[in-house]
Amino acid sequence: MWLTNSSIGRKVIMSVTGIALILFLTFHACMNLVVLFDGESYNTVCEMLGANWYAVVATIGLAVLVAIHFIYAIVLTLQNRKARGVSKYAVTSKPEKVEWASQNMLVLGIIVVLGMVLHLYNFWYNMMFAELVNGGMPFINEVQSASDGAAMIAYTFKNPVFTVLYLVWFAALWFHLTHGFWSALQTLGWSGKIWFNRWRVIGNIYVSILMLIFVAVALAFAFCGGCCAA
Numbered sequence: 001m002w003l004t005n006s007s008i009g010r011k012v013i014m015s016v017t018g019i020a021l022i023l024f025l026t027f028h029a030c031m032n033l034v035v036l037f038d039g040e041s042y043n044t045v046c047e048m049l050g051a052n053w054y055a056v057v058a059t060i061g062l063a064v065l066v067a068i069h070f071i072y073a074i075v076l077t078l079q080n081r082k083a084r085g086v087s088k089y090a091v092t093s094k095p096e097k098v099e100w101a102s103q104n105m106l107v108l109g110i111i112v113v114l115g116m117v118l119h120l121y122n123f124w125y126n127m128m129f130a131e132l133v134n135g136g137m138p139f140i141n142e143v144q145s146a147s148d149g150a151a152m153i154a155y156t157f158k159n160p161v162f163t164v165l166y167l168v169w170f171a172a173l174w175f176h177l178t179h180g181f182w183s184a185l186q187t188l189g190w191s192g193k194i195w196f197n198r199w200r201v202i203g204n205i206y207v208s209i210l211m212l213i214f215v216a217v218a219l220a221f222a223f224c225g226g227c228c229a230a
């Protein structure tokens, strides 16, 4: 099948899964925005996304998307390296027009994945997984209920090491997503001379807004324990 056998097909798979993940992130950012205003409302959303069958199905779907995106990223990178062959050693200067993020998508992707592992441990493991296997009690003693997302966020960002690690993760995500956004649209054919630049600007603004929401949550809880939500 051309989707899996050809280089362009694989890029289409990367693009579609990438866009789906950006849509998830949009939902997640909107959800997190709530915690800046009202902790109780945030916990109501967390309860809806707890150990309910539809939330578990969505989590499995999300995990499949991430796995496909990640595996194809590695396949495409290896394929590109192979195609370049020995000639890559002959190149001493980097092309000026190629973005830094474009050349470092795999490294950025690895930081993104490491941050995701930390994040899933902090939140998914102590919330959804705890609800599924631990009778609604998180594995962290300081937080009383696995659906108390606001308390879990306060617990996480009270630790400055976590705050710094999360900020590094957000920065890597910003580079990864701003490049991925227009690159995906270009692969899918929504591009021309004029639209190439327009998509870049739209993507940069869109991704910046998403990431600023995550940064705002982290900093609000790091510096005043989410005082605005209390």
Ligand code: HEM
Pocket: 025, 028, 032, 045, 046, 047, 049, 050, 055, 058, 059, 062, 119, 123, 124, 127, 128, 149, 152, 153, 173, 213, 214, 215, 217, 218
């Ligand atoms: C300040 C930033 C963030 C906070 C406070 C936060 C908070 C949370 C919380 C509370 C949950 C558990 C929700 C529940 O099961 O009820 C969660 C799950 C999750 N978060 Fe985040 N998140 C943040 C940033 C991110 C980012 C940047 C990503 C992706 C790049 C992400 C990906 C996920 C994923 C994949 C899950 C699991 C979703 C599922 O179980 O279906 N989060 N997050």
